[in-house]
Amino acid sequence: MHSVDSHTLDELQIHSRHSKEGSILQFFDYTKTQGGQDVLKKLIAEPKSSLSEILSFQLLLKSISQNIDSWQLNVSKAYIAVAESYYGSNITYTMSQDIFKHWVDTFIYSRRHPAEFYLVQSGLTATLMLMRGMRDLTYCFENDQIPPEPQEDFDFLRKFLLSDSLNSFLKTKDDRLSLSSVFYRDYYFRVTHKDSFRRILDICYSFDAYVSIALTQKNHDLCFPEFVENETVFEAEKIWHPLIKNAIPNNFVMGHKIPLCLLTGANTSGKTTFLKTCGVAVYLAHLGWPIPAGKMKISFFDKLFTSIHLSDNLELGYSHFYNEIMRIKSIAEALNHGEKCFVIIDEIFRGTNQEDAFHCSKTVVHGFSNHINSIFLVSTHLYELLENYKNSGSISFRCFKTKISGTDFENTFQIEEGIASEKIGQLILKKVGIPELLENIIHKSQDI
Numbered sequence: 001m002h003s004v005d006s007h008t009l010d011e012l013q014i015h016s017r018h019s020k021e022g023s024i025l026q027f028f029d030y031t032k033t034q035g036g037q038d039v040l041k042k043l044i045a046e047p048k049s050s051l052s053e054i055l056s057f058q059l060l061l062k063s064i065s066q067n068i069d070s071w072q073l074n075v076s077k078a079y080i081a082v083a084e085s086y087y088g089s090n091i092t093y094t095m096s097q098d099i100f101k102h103w104v105d106t107f108i109y110s111r112r113h114p115a116e117f118y119l120v121q122s123g124l125t126a127t128l129m130l131m132r133g134m135r136d137l138t139y140c141f142e143n144d145q146i147p148p149e150p151q152e153d154f155d156f157l158r159k160f161l162l163s164d165s166l167n168s169f170l171k172t173k174d175d176r177l178s179l180s181s182v183f184y185r186d187y188y189f190r191v192t193h194k195d196s197f198r199r200i201l202d203i204c205y206s207f208d209a210y211v212s213i214a215l216t217q218k219n220h221d222l223c224f225p226e227f228v229e230n231e232t233v234f235e236a237e238k239i240w241h242p243l244i245k246n247a248i249p250n251n252f253v254m255g256h257k258i259p260l261c262l263l264t265g266a267n268t269s270g271k272t273t274f275l276k277t278c279g280v281a282v283y284l285a286h287l288g289w290p291i292p293a294g295k296m297k298i299s300f301f302d303k304l305f306t307s308i309h310l311s312d313n314l315e316l317g318y319s320h321f322y323n324e325i326m327r328i329k330s331i332a333e334a335l336n337h338g339e340k341c342f343v344i345i346d347e348i349f350r351g352t353n354q355e356d357a358f359h360c361s362k363t364v365v366h367g368f369s370n371h372i373n374s375i376f377l378v379s380t381h382l383y384e385l386l387e388n389y390k391n392s393g394s395i396s397f398r399c400f401k402t403k404i405s406g407t408d409f410e411n412t413f414q415i416e417e418g419i420a421s422e423k424i425g426q427l428i429l430k431k432v433g434i435p436e437l438l439e440n441i442i443h444k445s446q447d448i
Contacts (some may be wrong), residue, residue, distance in 0.1 A: 001047035001286040002339075004304050007327075011308045012279045013243060014044060024280060027242045028289070030215040032077045035084065035201065036208025043209060047286040051227055051300045057288030058224050060149040064214040070140040071211050073204060075133035079126040080204060086123025087190070087197055107179065124185055127197070132170055134200060135161040137207075150210075153203045160196050213289055222290035225281075226297045232259070232340070232373050234278070238294035241277040247292075248413040250274065254377070255299070258396050260369045262386060263379040264420045265400030267428065270413040271379045272308060274400070275344045278377060279306050282342050301374075302339040305331050308346040320351035328364055335367075341374040348380050358384050369394040386419055407431070 009015060016023040025044050031037045048054040064071045073080075109117055138157045146154050160166065169185055189197045216222065220242070233255035240247040248270075254261055265271045281291045285298050307327045334341050348364065349357040361382055368376040369392065380386070389395045399420035403410045409424050429435065 001049065001301055002303050004047060004283065008279070008283075008304060008306045009045075011306045012276055012283060014280075014283065015041075022243045024242060024284070028213055028216045030212040030219075031208050033080050033205060033208050035080070035205030036212065039205045039209035040212055043213075044287065044289075047283065047304075048288050051229070054227065054286060054288040054300070056147075056149050060147040060210065061214055061217065061288065061290065062224060063147045064210055065217055067144075068211060068214055068218065070137070070144075071207060071214070073133050073137055073207060075130055079129045080201075082123055082126035083130045084201055086120070086127055087194075087201060089120070089123065089190075107183070120186060121182055124182060124189070127189055128170060128185070130200065130204065131161060131166065134204065135170070138162075150203075150206075153206070156196075156199060157203065160193075160200070217290040220292065223293050223295055224290050225285040225293075226295075227285075228297050228299055231255070232257075232299045232375060233297055234282070234299070234342070234375055235297040236278075236281060236293050237296070239277055239281055239296065240292050241273055241280065242292045244273065247277075249294070250277075250413075250415045252278070252398070252415055254375050254396070257372045258394055259372050259374055260365065260376040260378065260394060261396045261398055262365070262389065262419075263377060263398050263400075264381070264386065265379070266402045266409075266411075266420060266422045266424045268424070269400035269402050269411045269420065269422075271400055272346050274415060275306075275308060275346055275377055275379060279304065279342075279344050299340070301342045303334050303341045305334070305341060306344045307348075308344065321349070324349060324351050325360075332367070335371050335374065341371075343368070343374065343376045343378075345376070345378045348378050348382075350381075354382070358382055361385050362388060365389065365395070383419075383421070390419075 010017060012024070013022065014024045016026065025041060028044070029037060029040060031040055048057060134157060138154065138161060141154065165188065169188070217224075233253075235253045235255075237251050238249035239252060240249040252274075263271055263275070277292075281293060281296065282298065282301065282304055284291045285296070286301065286304070305327070307324060331341065331343055349360045352360070361380065362385060365378065365385065368374075368378070369389075372394070386397070390397070397417065397419050398415050399418050400414070401412050401416055401420050402422040402424055403412065404422060404424065404427070407427060407430060409422075409427055
């Protein structure tokens with residue numbers, strides 16, 4: 001999948017836009033280190049560009065899920081943070097490439113600046129703890145087959161961590177480090193092997209991020225989607241939204257040469273949430289991550305588009321309707337280039353009057369329905385549009401029903417075949433007491 005635009009990422013809440021807003025990133029974040037969290041942010045922002053990359057990353061995560069304890073580094077995050085700070089410290093005496101000058105500068109510095117030199121000693125101690133932890137982690141996989149994704153990292157770890165020089169360093173107890181011991185080890189890590197030190201830290205953070213995803217999969221019983229080649233499908237069993245407490249799962253099937261689904265339902269019935277649920281599942285699947293569903297089959301898509309919460313662009317002077325037109329244009333251009341797209345549109349052309357909305361929607365729906373290699377999920381309140389396509393062989397109809405009893409209503413939040421015709425706007429208006437409030441205003445004005 002190509003990179004997904006920021007608009008879609010925002011609508012699917014992949015990242016938090018505000019400090020109090022939940023996100024898919026937060027849902028998957030069980031990281032123990034700041035570096036691990038940074039890697040997780042990078043991973044979630046980059047869909048895999050090919051199916052082979054997706055399957056490779058899936059294989060890695062499945063392997064970790066089956067043996068999480070072996071992949072978890074037994075070093076506290078405090079030690080790792082100190083080691084990172086030690087790596088990044090820029091004390092002048094450590095920069096010399098001449099070993100004798102480095103020793104002299106170290107000795108002088110330790111005498112003139114004992115407090116700051118203590119930070120070097122503590123940083124070195126933390127680094128040695130990190131190296132021991134990473135070495136113990138590699139021991140866990142001595143007789144195991146490593147997934148292809150981290151194979152190069154493990155080759156490097158074994159070569160570096162099991163070297164004679166490092167083994168001699170790790171044998172000495174940290175509380176017995178003499179000045180000369182600090183000198184030799186400090187020179188080793190921050191001068192001659194600085195690049196290797198950096199790579200150790202980066203691998204540590206990568207493993208932290210991988211384990212975080214695997215823990216999420218285990219804790220929430222997520223599934224890894226099965227990718228289907230040579231056919232366009234989206235088949236989900238018990239799919240649910242990860243940011244909704246006690247979310248109601250749904251089964252949903254699309255594709256099989258019926259590329260477009262028109263979705264209907266009353267306000268508050270669950271349409272928008274369901275559209276986001278599908279979008280999140282498609283996005284996570286193309287990261288190679290597990291998804292919130294019991295089971296899912298899906299095709300590889302080149303692009304993912306959503307149009308859910310468009311608004312006026314005051315700076316450019318664009319109306320909601322114009323923004324929607326430009327969004328549809330981007331989709332049409334991708335389709336015109338032969339790209340396989342997964343498209344989600346909530347209440348198509350709601351930014352204009354009903355007559356315009358019908359004609360514009362008819363043009364777009366007709367165009368979408370001819371692209372059998374893509375999938376289009378479109379919700380609408382335009383019953384004229386539904387009537388126009390009810391006998392189309394390339395369009396399916398799904399809905400969320402609302403049970404109405406007198407002045408009360410109840411949403412099932414379960415997707416069904418067919419078209420929903422319930423209208424509950426007036427019921428909601430009455431339920432929140434707006435007519436009474438307005439009536440009171442009239443009476444008060446009359447009394448005056």
